[in-house]
Amino acid sequence: MDPGSAAPLGFPTVQVSGPVLLGELGTWGLFGALSVQVYTYYQAFPNDNWSTKSLVYLVSAIELVDTILMTHGAFSAFGYGFGDFTALTNIDFDWLSIPIMVSFIGQSFYAYRLYVFSKSWPIFVLILLISLTSTIAGFVTGAFSLQAGNIALLDTRKVAVAVGLWLAASALSDIIIAICMTYYVSPSSQPLVALTGLVLFLAFPDQSYYITPSYLLPKLYANCILVVLNARCQIVGGRATYTSTTDHAATPAYLRTGTTANLVTIDREALSNGGNDDIELKHTGASDIGGRV
Structure with missing residues (x-):
């Protein structure tokens, strides 16, 4: 130096x-x-x-x-x-x-x-x-x-x-x-x-x-x-927002905006059946609509 x-x-x-x-x-x-x-x-x-x-x-x-x-x-x-x-x-x-x-x-x-x-x-x-x-x-x-x-x-x-x-x-x-x-x-x-x-x-x-x-x-x-x-994001299924007895799969981030957009959730039990049975989709929005795939 x-x-x-x-x-x-x-x-x-x-x-x-x-x-x-x-x-x-x-x-x-x-x-x-x-x-x-x-x-x-x-x-x-x-x-x-x-x-x-x-x-x-x-x-x-x-x-x-x-x-x-x-x-x-x-x-x-x-x-x-x-x-x-x-x-x-x-x-x-x-x-x-x-x-x-x-x-x-x-x-x-x-x-x-x-x-x-x-x-x-x-x-x-x-x-x-x-x-x-x-x-x-x-x-x-x-x-x-x-x-x-x-x-x-x-x-x-x-x-x-x-x-x-x-x-x-x-x-x-x-x-x-x-x-x-x-x-x-x-x-x-x-x-x-x-x-x-x-x-x-x-x-x-x-x-x-x-x-x-x-x-x-x-x-x-x-x-x-x-x-x-x-702050407009909402965590679906988190500790503070969990209100259902059904364990749902994670929701894509772009749907966590607090809007009234309809969501489709899949029961985890349906996913654990090895794919041998039909999976029931539950549509949540203004009304519930059941479907089969």
Whole structure:
């Protein structure tokens, strides 16, 4: 290692590397969860309209690119740049990951759902404006990061204002969404991670602890979008939904949508007779129709 790349005496290396490492590990974990959610959506809802499908696959594509960029940064800092102070504090592609627009997409998605339930334009517009403010502040933060090129050079007033506005607006939007979802729909599980990031930023202004929740925000929003869409699935024959004494074969995923589509079930006892007898099909829908095959 080049001696010139060693950290300055007294530099809080762990306070920089720790939040970055935790944020990147959390990002990879959340991307795995997102991949499962996307696969579930693909299997369960082939007949969704094109706008919903476009939303899902756009968010997935953005998060895939974001994960690749963050992996590149992690390998630069902790792989071939291990022990190199310059590699550790290098902005790399974080300037592009910071203003990622999935947070805006996620908040807009919830704003639209609230409008559908409440029919209130003011709430819809308010959330959009606050989310847009957060997104613009994120882009400004990204521009300052690109200009600085190094984490050690970000300790300026203009960067602090941009980061504070970015996290504060995102947290405010989350709080409004959580309150409105609780009032109009049901208790919301939307994580207020942006609020955590804002608290860490204000409580430790000279540290980079806020980086961890900032890294996690986009993928949390992406997962929340998929969770809402996949909540329409129904597990047939599961522990919480099992209501019949007849043990049925598994229902294809595309039928688990909560619609009134008719289902055909096959008694497991009929399947265990070795195929020597006729199998009785039971048609469940508006009426029961028996048949023989």
